[in-house]
Amino acid sequence: MEKLVSLAKRRGFIFQSSEIYGGINGFWDYGPVGVELRNNIKKFWWDQMVRLRDDVVGVDTSILCHPKTWVASGHVDCFSDPMVDCKVCKGRFRADHLDAIPCLQKPSLTVQKCAIDKKGPGELTEVRQFNLMFETYVGAIQDEASKAYLRPETCQSIFTQFKNIQIVSRQKIPFGIAQIGKSFRNEITPRNFIFRSREFEQMEMEFFLRPEEKEGEKWYEYWVEKRFQWFLGLGIKPERLRKREHHKDELAHYAKGCTDIEYEFPFGFSELEGIANRGTWDLSQHMKFSGKDLSYFDDETKEKYVPGVVETSLGVDRTLLTVFADAYAEDEVDGETRVVMRFAPHIAPIKVAVFPLSKKLSEPASKLEKDLRQKFTTDFDDVGSIGKRYRRHDEIGTPYCLTYDFDSENDKQVTIRNRDTMQQERIAIDQVKRYLEEHL
Amino acid sequence: MEKLVSLAKRRGFIFQSSEIYGGINGFWDYGPVGVELRNNIKKFWWDQMVRLRDDVVGVDTSILCHPKTWVASGHVDCFSDPMVDCKVCKGRFRADHLDAIPCLQKPSLTVQKCAIDKKGPGELTEVRQFNLMFETYVGAIQDEASKAYLRPETCQSIFTQFKNIQIVSRQKIPFGIAQIGKSFRNEITPRNFIFRSREFEQMEMEFFLRPEEKEGEKWYEYWVEKRFQWFLGLGIKPERLRKREHHKDELAHYAKGCTDIEYEFPFGFSELEGIANRGTWDLSQHMKFSGKDLSYFDDETKEKYVPGVVETSLGVDRTLLTVFADAYAEDEVDGETRVVMRFAPHIAPIKVAVFPLSKKLSEPASKLEKDLRQKFTTDFDDVGSIGKRYRRHDEIGTPYCLTYDFDSENDKQVTIRNRDTMQQERIAIDQVKRYLEEHL
Numbered sequence: 016m017e018k019l020v021s022l023a024k025r026r027g028f029i030f031q032s033s034e035i036y037g038g039i040n041g042f043w044d045y046g047p048v049g050v051e052l053r054n055n056i057k058k059f060w061w062d063q064m065v066r067l068r069d070d071v072v073g074v075d076t077s078i079l080c081h082p083k084t085w086v087a088s089g090h091v092d093c094f095s096d097p098m099v100d101c102k103v104c105k106g107r108f109r110a111d112h113l114d115a116i117p118c119l120q121k122p123s124l125t126v127q128k129c130a131i132d133k134k135g136p137g138e139l140t141e142v143r144q145f146n147l148m149f150e151t152y153v154g155a156i157q158d159e160a161s162k163a164y165l166r167p168e169t170c171q172s173i174f175t176q177f178k179n180i181q182i183v184s185r186q187k188i189p190f191g192i193a194q195i196g197k198s199f200r201n202e203i204t205p206r207n208f209i210f211r212s213r214e215f216e217q218m219e220m221e222f223f224l225r226p227e228e229k230e231g232e233k234w235y236e237y238w239v240e241k242r243f244q245w246f247l248g249l250g251i252k253p254e255r256l257r258k259r260e261h262h263k264d265e266l267a268h269y270a271k272g273c274t275d276i277e278y279e280f281p282f283g284f285s286e287l288e289g290i291a292n293r294g295t296w297d298l299s300q301h302m303k304f305s306g307k308d309l310s311y312f313d314d315e316t317k318e319k320y321v322p323g324v325v326e327t328s329l330g331v332d333r334t335l336l337t338v339f340a341d342a343y344a345e346d347e348v349d350g351e352t353r354v355v356m357r358f359a360p361h362i363a364p365i366k367v368a369v370f371p372l373s374k375k376l377s378e379p380a381s382k383l384e385k386d387l388r389q390k391f392t393t394d395f396d397d398v399g400s401i402g403k404r405y406r407r408h409d410e411i412g413t414p415y416c417l418t419y420d421f422d423s424e425n426d427k428q429v430t431i432r433n434r435d436t437m438q439q440e441r442i443a444i445d446q447v448k449r450y451l452e453e454h455l
Numbered sequence: 456m457e458k459l460v461s462l463a464k465r466r467g468f469i470f471q472s473s474e475i476y477g478g479i480n481g482f483w484d485y486g487p488v489g490v491e492l493r494n495n496i497k498k499f500w501w502d503q504m505v506r507l508r509d510d511v512v513g514v515d516t517s518i519l520c521h522p523k524t525w526v527a528s529g530h531v532d533c534f535s536d537p538m539v540d541c542k543v544c545k546g547r548f549r550a551d552h553l554d555a556i557p558c559l560q561k562p563s564l565t566v567q568k569c570a571i572d573k574k575g576p577g578e579l580t581e582v583r584q585f586n587l588m589f590e591t592y593v594g595a596i597q598d599e600a601s602k603a604y605l606r607p608e609t610c611q612s613i614f615t616q617f618k619n620i621q622i623v624s625r626q627k628i629p630f631g632i633a634q635i636g637k638s639f640r641n642e643i644t645p646r647n648f649i650f651r652s653r654e655f656e657q658m659e660m661e662f663f664l665r666p667e668e669k670e671g672e673k674w675y676e677y678w679v680e681k682r683f684q685w686f687l688g689l690g691i692k693p694e695r696l697r698k699r700e701h702h703k704d705e706l707a708h709y710a711k712g713c714t715d716i717e718y719e720f721p722f723g724f725s726e727l728e729g730i731a732n733r734g735t736w737d738l739s740q741h742m743k744f745s746g747k748d749l750s751y752f753d754d755e756t757k758e759k760y761v762p763g764v765v766e767t768s769l770g771v772d773r774t775l776l777t778v779f780a781d782a783y784a785e786d787e788v789d790g791e792t793r794v795v796m797r798f799a800p801h802i803a804p805i806k807v808a809v810f811p812l813s814k815k816l817s818e819p820a821s822k823l824e825k826d827l828r829q830k831f832t833t834d835f836d837d838v839g840s841i842g843k844r845y846r847r848h849d850e851i852g853t854p855y856c857l858t859y860d861f862d863s864e865n866d867k868q869v870t871i872r873n874r875d876t877m878q879q880e881r882i883a884i885d886q887v888k889r890y891l892e893e894h895l
Binding site for chain 2: 030048075304
């Protein structure tokens with residue numbers, strides 16, 4: 016894990032937010048190659064979930080919305096973690112995570128141990144519930160009426176706008192509504208790098224269907240499988256992925272089934288995505304609290320009903336960490352260790368880098384790079400030995416590097432080098448575009 | 456303007472946030488075609504400003520960051536609007552916008568008039584300064600130390616991460632750092648639809664350069680022109696765009712020049728984008744408040760200096776409103792009014808719609824649509840007369856509609872209809888892709 020965090024910073028994938036001010040716990044900034052990787056992951060989700068399907072449409076809703084949304088969804092009452100204070104170090108912690116947390120004053124001790132060793136048991140405060148929604152006030156007056164929340168999930172406004180979207184899109188059930196957007200949770204103890212942060216981005220889809228049990232089951236199974244396949248399409252190693260179906264006693268009272276797709280991170284198997292058969296719960300709650308009719312009328316059968324819902328929900332940042340951890344590899348090359356990020360080519364931040372062998376060749380090499388840039392995400396690199404430039408691009412996962420050398424002027428060829436096999440071959444300059452189109 | 460708002464809702468571009476709960480002032484949701492239009496605008500900016508340039512790199516930083524950022528930037532002390540209360544209606548308003556605002560209790564009166572008519576002058580409270588940053592608390596304790604702000608602009612974390620980004624990207628001055636992301640301003644009186652909302656998205660770029668005056672002037676002029684051209688590339692009518700250079704007395708004390716690009720909205724010329732020559736102010740402030748060195752070392756000349764900055768800053772939502780207002784047209788067709796959105800094809804939400812003339816032809820028409828969907832954003836529409844389907848797609852600005860009719864089975868041709876000219880022509884089905892590639 017430390018190697019990943021260090022590489023992420025060194026190569027400009029991920030920085031601590033506000034580093035020059037000492038950082039802010041649970042917030043991260045994405046650097047030049049990080050933002051490209053993020054965008055490629057989001058595009059792959061949007062293409063597969065919205066653009067290439069005729070039964071899912073997209074939305075983009077606001078982060079702050081009417082606070083009653085979160086009363087109806089249950090978040091105001093129930094979206095909380097158990098919290099305790101350590102009386103020794105005055106730190107505040109999740110009661111269910113205690114054994115992993117160092118005491119702030121004595122980092123060699125975990126909180127529980129610190130409390131037990133120094134003061135004996137009982138030096139932790141009673142467990143209290145702490146709501147994870149960030150609060151703010153909208154408008155010029157700060158009172159109960161103007162209190163609002165940064166959304167802790169993107170899906171609720173899909174439910175509140177269900178009727179509007181169904182009408183304008185003229186979709187018929189079954190169909191889905193999908194969204195990519197930021198969410199916020201005031202985690203007591205953010206941890207595991209970008210895995211559990213306070214600000215994160217989600218990719219959620221609500222699929223609306225007839226409320227009969229067999230329909231719910233059919234589509235639930237369909238989406239569990241579909242979403243699992245999506246991770247394989249992202250290039251994730253199948254042996255590090257697993258599905259974990261929730262036991263009956265883990266389920267919310269309204270839920271009919273829930274499966275997590277988990278990945279084996281360096282810190283163990285952890286949830287990437289949840290697929291849940293939620294029945295009519297969400298729409299019914301918003302109907303109750305708004306007094307508005309969100310039911311669906313079937314033109315053909317003349318039936319009116321509140322649709323059931325199957326939800327698929329994952330985080331952009333978690334997915335990026337998965338891609339990052341999964342792509343990381345160390346090879347032995349001529350007795351030295353080579354770090355290489357084996358991203359699937361379609362999500363690699365940079366597709367091709369162009370190197371002039373000598374600065375004297377910068378002009379024609381740069382011309383080639385500018386030409387390729389019209390079509391691909393490229394980089395031009397003329398600093399250091401070719402070997403060093405390969406290492407640099409291996410670490411950001413560039414699938415192909417082209418070297419323009421002194422022969423190139425005459426034979427109109429360049430050397431193309433494959434990131435994974437490290438094989439090099441000569442290729443005609445006017446064939447480079449076609450080669451890349453075929454291999455990327 | 457009312458026509459635009461109504462069309463935006465009717466066709467699924469933009470909804471009021473949380474409509475079923477009575478809405479929340481200053482927040483908007485983008486529906487299925489709205490999100491496509493937004494994404495196309497953002498992609499056009501990113502392509503032109505980052506991907507196709509070798510001297511600008513991208514970032515994606517967190518919305519919440521260390522609060523000292525906003526002390527250094529001056530926002531904690533100075534980012535405020537003058538505010539008054541109307542003693543009649545108890546409403547709270549911007550002191551500099553009073554004449555346009557209806558009294559909440561007597562909508563036929565403006566606030567000033569309401570105060571003057573009902574109670575005589577003096578019934579407005581004294582002017583107070585109201586800070587526009589949304590506040591929240593990070594972590595489990597709510598005190599001064601945990602207070603944080605939703606960023607009111609995306610550019611400050613470009614400055615605080617300047618050094619990290621310069622190092623990892625190995626860019627040399629002059630170069631730029633660009634970002635697209637949400638910002639928040641607790642406007643006292645949000646207005647003009649999505650023009651002035653409380654949550655909005657920005658596209659900002661900071662271009663770092665040698666601090667000499669002539670360098671600043673050169674790049675400032677370059678970016679004013681470049682950004683003006685960008686709006687033309689977006690298809691905006693040149694006669695509704697203008698540049699307005701700020702007078703010396705409008706400029707912040709550190710600023711050396713600022714030009715607004717303005718558009719003539721139904722409510723008058725208003726600012727779309729600001730291009731500002733900000734000198735070394737921003738980096739110097741963050742150096743002062745963080746104690747960290749953000750200066751640049753020039754390898755070639757062996758000089759070390761704090762770079763100057765030229766900023767380009769615009770809002771996604773404002774740009775979308777511009778595109779929306781600019782594209783709106785009403786034609787007379789056979790004595791009836793046709794509403795048509797003349798979006799530039801490259802930003803139109805849907806590029807091509809496919810209609811079967813009769814539901815009996817749905818299968819082959821749908822096959823054609825699925826085939827085109829691999830390459831373009833498409834829609835399949837088999838409801839109502841062909842004329843009605845044309846009107847629907849005119850209102851969402853679809854450049855081309857294809858009709859599959861009973862002859863299509865035999866002659867392997869379809870009718871392609873142009874949104875703007877309404878001309879129809881027969882075209883071979885196997886030529887459709889090439890036709891669209893050439894015309895879009």
